[in-house]
Amino acid sequence: MKELKVGVIGCGAIGKAHVQRLSNEVAGAKVTAVSDYVQDTAREVAEEYDAQFFASAKDLIACDEVDAILIASSDPSHAEYTLECIRNRKPVLCEKPLALTASDCEKILHEEMMAERHLVQVGFMRRYDSGYVEMKKAIENGRLGTPLMINCAHRNFYQPENFKTDMAITNVAIHELDISRWLLSDEYEDAQVLKVRQNTKTNSDHLNPQLCILQTKAGARVIIEVQTTNAYAYDIQCQVVGELGVINLPDPSRAYMRTEAHTETPLMTDWSERFIDAYTVELQEWVKGVHKNCVEGPSAWDGYAACVTADALITSRKTGKPEKVLTIEKPEFYK
Numbered sequence: 149m150k151e152l153k154v155g156v157i158g159c160g161a162i163g164k165a166h167v168q169r170l171s172n173e174v175a176g177a178k179v180t181a182v183s184d185y186v187q188d189t190a191r192e193v194a195e196e197y198d199a200q201f202f203a204s205a206k207d208l209i210a211c212d213e214v215d216a217i218l219i220a221s222s223d224p225s226h227a228e229y230t231l232e233c234i235r236n237r238k239p240v241l242c243e244k245p246l247a248l249t250a251s252d253c254e255k256i257l258h259e260e261m262m263a264e265r266h267l268v269q270v271g272f273m274r275r276y277d278s279g280y281v282e283m284k285k286a287i288e289n290g291r292l293g294t295p296l297m298i299n300c301a302h303r304n305f306y307q308p309e310n311f312k313t314d315m316a317i318t319n320v321a322i323h324e325l326d327i328s329r330w331l332l333s334d335e336y337e338d339a340q341v342l343k344v345r346q347n348t349k350t351n352s353d354h355l356n357p358q359l360c361i362l363q364t365k366a367g368a369r370v371i372i373e374v375q376t377t378n379a380y381a382y383d384i385q386c387q388v389v390g391e392l393g394v395i396n397l398p399d400p401s402r403a404y405m406r407t408e409a410h411t412e413t414p415l416m417t418d419w420s421e422r423f424i425d426a427y428t429v430e431l432q433e434w435v436k437g438v439h440k441n442c443v444e445g446p447s448a449w450d451g452y453a454a455c456v457t458a459d460a461l462i463t464s465r466k467t468g469k470p471e472k473v474l475t476i477e478k479p480e481f482y483k
């Protein structure tokens with residue numbers, strides 16, 4: 149198989165890890181170009197992986213030695229780079245979120261439909277995690293009966309000092325917004341943020357925790373506890389409650405110690421290890437899909453649906469009441 153030449157924009161924590169995965173763990177791809185607006189970071193990665201360095205992400209996207217692009221730069225840059233990839237008719241895997249607002253996502257939907265080709269995949273990698281996949285199968289095979297609610301917790305040990313209140317939704321809870329609608333095969337009707345007693349240890353000036361409560365069109369409830377910093381660990385919990393039973397996302401397997409009259413199981417402190425296998429599966433499936441000209445992962449529509457919901461949650465925090473989740477009608481192209 150001819151190798152897919154991938155250009156990576158953003159060589160920070162996840163960008164570097166994705167370059168490593170594409171180079172060493174994923175078949176059928178090679179990283180030919182990298183860019184980051186902190187140029188030294190990208191130059192180092194370019195040297196290590198024998199890729200070309202680009203000072204400008206737009207030049208990387210246009211380069212003939214780049215067949216497809218992975219965007220792993222910071223959230224505010226995603227929409228613009230995704231649009232540029234579509235205009236160049238190149239497949240793009242954009243890390244979550246697809247954009248910071250629903251209106252920017254709409255521009256992406258419009259541009260992709262104009263291209264008449266599915267070019268965009270969004271980095272909702274939890275859909276490739278074996279635990280979530282098992283949960284989805286259990287819901288779909290009916291063993292749990294009709295799903296009534298999902299209880300999620302997204303607890304972070306740490307976020308950088310410049311972290312803002314809205315990012316708890318657009319950057320953190322966005323994972324749960326996507327995975328819950330995927331698990332339920334349902335869409336959100338309304339969304340609300342409830343005030344919670346604040347964690348006095350929060351390391352910067354933002355609301356922490358926040359509690360999001362959503363209702364789906366079929367009437368199920370999704371409850372998301374978001375702790376952005378200073379939780380006891382990096383801990384992701386998800387429980388689907390159905391009429392006939394409940395199913396829980398498995399914890400990562402760790403040795404279970406018994407000593408000094410108590411038991412102990414270590415927890416993780418950061419996101420990078422928690423879904424490590426899912427990232428590789430995600431990238432492998434994306435590369436396979438691009439080779440076959442048939443990208444089937446989370447689409448621009450999924451990125452849009454999550455962003456519309458995030459917008460409603462942010463508005464609700466300000467108005468203090470539930471807000472409708474109002475999407476445009478789903479175009480035939482995304483059905």
Ligand SMILES: NC(=O)C1=CN([C@@H]2O[C@H](COP(=O)(O)OP(=O)(O)OC[C@H]3O[C@@H](n4cnc5c(N)ncnc54)[C@H](O)[C@@H]3O)[C@@H](O)[C@H]2O)C=CC1
Binds near residue numbers: 158220223319
């Ligand atoms: N799917 C997942 O589980 C995860 C997704 N992410 C997403 O990946 C992206 C990167 O996150 P991290 O690697 O944690 O952040 P990071 O801060 O470690 O890296 C971001 C890199 O992008 C560069 N950058 C920022 N704006 C740029 C621009 N306009 N053009 C070119 N380069 C630019 C920065 O210099 C930095 O090197 C974020 O959008 C984040 O939401 C991050 C962690 C996990």
Ligand SMILES: O=C1[C@@H](O)[C@H](O)[C@@H](O)[C@H](O)[C@H]1O
Binds near residue numbers: 304320323419
């Ligand atoms: O996507 C991620 C980060 O960007 C985000 O900042 C973390 O809170 C999430 O747990 C991680 O999965």
